[in-house]
Amino acid sequence: MxxxxxxxxxxxxxxxxxxxxxxxxxxxxxxxxxxxxxxxxxxxTRRRPLEGQLYKYTNVMKGWQTRWFVLDPESGFLEYYEKEEHKKQKPRGVINLAASLVVPSDEDSQTFQVSATNGEVYKLRGVDAKERQQWVDRLRSTSEHHSANVQITRSVDQMRSKSFLSSAPPAQRSQQKSFQSGSTENVSSVAPPRAPAAHPHTIDPFREVKEYMQEAEDYSQDLTQKIDSLPHSGQEITGLDKDILLIKATSAATLQCLGHCLSMLQQKQDSHSYKHRSNSLGSIETSHDIVVPSLKINRSISNAGSIASPSGSFTSVSSLPHVIPEPKYDGPINHNEEVEDEVEYKDTDLEAVEEHKSIILHLLSQLKLGMDLTKVVLPTFILERRSLLEMFADCMAHPDIFLRIADFDCPEARMLAVLEWYLTSFHAGRQGSVAKKPYNPIIGETFHCSWKIPPEALGSSTEGRSSEKECLLIYCAEQVSHHPPVSAFYFECPEKNICVNASIWTKSKFMGMSIGVVMIGKVHLKLLNHDEEYIFSLPSAYARSILTTPWVELGDKVQITCQKTNYSAAVTFHTKPFYGGKLHRLTAEVKNGNTGSIVCKVQGEWNSQLEISYADGETKVVDVNKFKIWHKRVRPLEKQGEFESRKLWQHVTNALKLGDVNTATEHKRFLEERQREGEKHRRETNTSFPTQYFHKEEDAWVFKNMLGRRAENHSHSS
Structure with a gap:
């Protein structure tokens, strides 16, 4: 397409x-x-040159030969040389990509063909399917761009000719018209020119072709829908059958090619027929811009004080002291005071989209495409009832899977365990079908919780050691920076000698009808008993259909690496394609860097089922929804510090529970204003913010009292 x-x-x-x-x-x-x-x-993207080695089928040798190809998007030419070192010499061949056809081959996943307008066909092959797709996409983009330029050039020539006719003297213009129309002066004076409608054959010579094209497109769409509805396994014919997918791709490519051909033929016909109707051309028709009226926002909606709040028991913002407090040191956290959450966090849907639609429209009209939303105050009604610091903790909903990583003796098994825990963590952190935004943590805000896992829940691994006592997994998070907004968090389990340290900078971008959130930063998972460190990132998230019912999807490529064992995992979170396809798809593979072999491959949906295929032919199906959700243990509000998440945001949370958006907005604005005043005060006094639990090392924030460092200090002291 x-x-x-x-x-x-x-x-x-x-x-x-x-x-x-x-x-x-x-x-x-x-x-x-x-x-x-x-x-x-x-x-x-299209303007960036692309070059690399491809295999080219040569008729002389009747076989494949390596050639160095260089794509110049500006000129629209694809050149190739015998070797990369010969680029300064004359190329062995040049392909004009304007109006050319680039088609992947059905022979394998590496071969594709380029059919030039001069009739020559070039058969090329990449190293793998990924490289082929890269070349096919770029070649098609360049071909489409220069094909469109050819059409535009012809249109400009017509416009110039028209302008010349309208500006020429009357006598010259009449002579030009007579010459172009092929009629004599006497004929033109006796028979006035007819409107094009008088000639039914010249109304649209391609009308019948367009009807056939429309019919073919309808058949193609019907075919695509039926293929997408086929089961993916268990039947004689499935939606993933090679021949079925080939038919689907070929039909789409054929319609695309026919559409290009029809468009170019129409341009040629227009250029030719223009000469015969130039006398009927007057001024150039101009398109009228649509004037978009600005919408007035109801003051009663945006003014927090104009509507009575049903939550009369809340503390009034006006009664809160508007001072600039610095977060007090929480002191040692007593995890014995923590109690298990009664129910897991589940957010409600956006029930009143119509009610808040004018606010959303007003917000959209003020934003610029590509704008960083970090400093933009978004409407309160789109907020989740939890802080981002707590959302990171909710991703640890399967601590039993996480702790079992340390029990395996084989490096390969440990990498597989890390991958399984990573892929099964996202569905728990993303609760609710509607996309909502967690609170932006206030600088100095902290969140603490823990999980107690009994030994029977951990069991024993096939290669590792069984657990004999209860394991305590603790979590500590702190907002260490306001601009940029950096959240640092840390997990540790002393019984398993395993810990995780991360500092994540969230960057939001406005993309029209969606919002993209990029998670910048690395996560470090350490297995102290094996002296291994696994490094990976978090995928980007996208909130789609923000005007109606927003929904979330993940889309990114993530690498999980372990330098000591030389094992790595490549994970791709696929966004939904424009036509067909499934939501929330991912694919992954684990590679042994020592041998270069693929250990296993994974495919499925991150919020549903994952199918793991191992190199020995065995398969394993993981249903993330069947895993037990372990509720985190959190201290009651009365035992929390003033800057702990739940206590800090308690009035906003209570108001949102009651649906009182105005009161929630008041308290949210108060917290944000107090934070801005604190930032201003620190700039004026040239002081930095005193973090409690993390300190900065180069570009990352590291927990001050990490498990590994405590073990080192203990060994030195003893």
């Missing part, structure tokens, strides 16, 4: 029927800006 067609489908206003005309126009304006940004990003 062409990139332009993908963009059109992505920004098609399919769910705006319930909006008023003014709201619809405003949304369309935002979507046009989003499309412009998307096209700008694509243009930047």
């Amino acid at each position: 062409a990139a332009s067609e993908k963009r059109k489908s992505n920004f098609a206003p399919q769910d705006l029927s319930r909006l008023s005309e003014a709201e619809r126009l405003q949304v369309l304006a935002v979507m046009r800006r989003a499309q412009d940004m998307d096209e700008h990003e694509e243009t930047k």
Whole structure:
């Protein structure tokens, strides 16, 4: 499918029927800006040259020969040389990509063909499927761009010719018209020129072709829907059958090719027929821009004090002291005071999208595409009832899987265990079907909790040691920076000698009808008994359909590496394609760097089932929803410090539970204003914020009293 067609489908206003005309126009304006940004990003990618070694099938040798290919997107030419060192010499061959056809081969996953307009066909092959796809995407993008330029150039030539006719003297213009129309002066004076509608054959010579094309597209869409509805396993014919997928891809590619051909034929026909109707051309028709009226936001919605609050028992913001307190040191956390949460965190859906629609539309109209949303105050009603620091803790919903990592004696088994824990952690951290945003932690904010895991829950691994006593897994998190917003968190279990340290900087970006959140930073998992460290990152998250019912998907490529064992895992979180496809898909594979062999492959959905295929042919199906959710243990509010998350945000949380958005907004604004005053005070006094539990080492924040360092200090003292 062409990139332009993908963009059109992505920004098609399919769910705006319930909006008023003014709201619809405003949304369309935002979507046009989003499309412009998307096209700008694509243009930047397309303009970057691409070069590398490919295999080229040569008729002389009747076989494959390596050639060095260089794609110049600006000129639209693909050149190839015998070797990379020969790039300064004359190329062995040059392919003009304008109006060319680039098609993946059905022979294997590496071969593809480039059919140039001069009739030559080049058969090429990449090293693997990933490289082939990279070349196919870039070649197609360049071909489409230069094909469109050819059409635009022809249109400009027509416009210039039209302008020349309208500006020429009357006598010259009449002579030019007579010459172009092929008629004599007498004929033109006797028979006035007819409108094009008088000639039914010249209305649209491609009308019948367009009807056939439309019919073919309908059949193709019906075919795609039926293929997508096929089961993926267990039947004689499945949706993943090689021939079925080939039919699906071939039909889409054929329609795309026919569409390009029809477009170019229409341009050629327009250029030819223009000469015969130049006398009927007047001024150039111009398109009218849509004027988007600005919407007035109801003051009663945005003014927190204009609506009575049903939560009269809350502390009034006006009664709170507006001072700039520094967080007090929490002191040693007594985990024996913690009590288990009665129920796991489940957020409610956005029940009143219509009620808050005007606020969302107003917000969208103020944002610029690509804008960093870190400093943007978002509406309170889209908030979850928990802090980001607590959300990271909720990802540790399966501590039994995490602690079992340390029990395996084999490095390969430990990497597989790390991967399984990593892939099964996201569904628990993301609760609720609707995308909501956790509280932005206030600088100095902390969160503490723990899990107690009995020995029978850990069992014994096939290669490792069984647990004989209860294990305590503790969690400590702190907001260590405001700009940029950095959250540091730490897990440890002394009984298993395992710990995790991370500092994550969240960066949000406005993308039109969606918001992207990038998690910048690394997570370090240490197995002290094996002297191993596993390093990985967290995937980016995207909130889609923010105007109606927002939903979340993950999309990123993540590497899990262990330098000591030389094992690594590559994980890809796939975003949903524009047509068909499934939500929340991921694929992964574990590689032994010492031998270069693939240990296992994983595919499935991160919030549902994962299928693990091992090198020996065995398979394992993991259903994340069947795993036990271990509730975290947290100290009651009366025992928490003033800057611990639940106590700090308690008034906002209580108001949101009652649906009192205005009171929640008041308390949220108070906390944010107090934080800004503190930042201003520290700038004026040239002082830094005193963190409690983490200190900065280079670009990362590290827990001050890590398990490994305590063990080292204990050994030195003894």
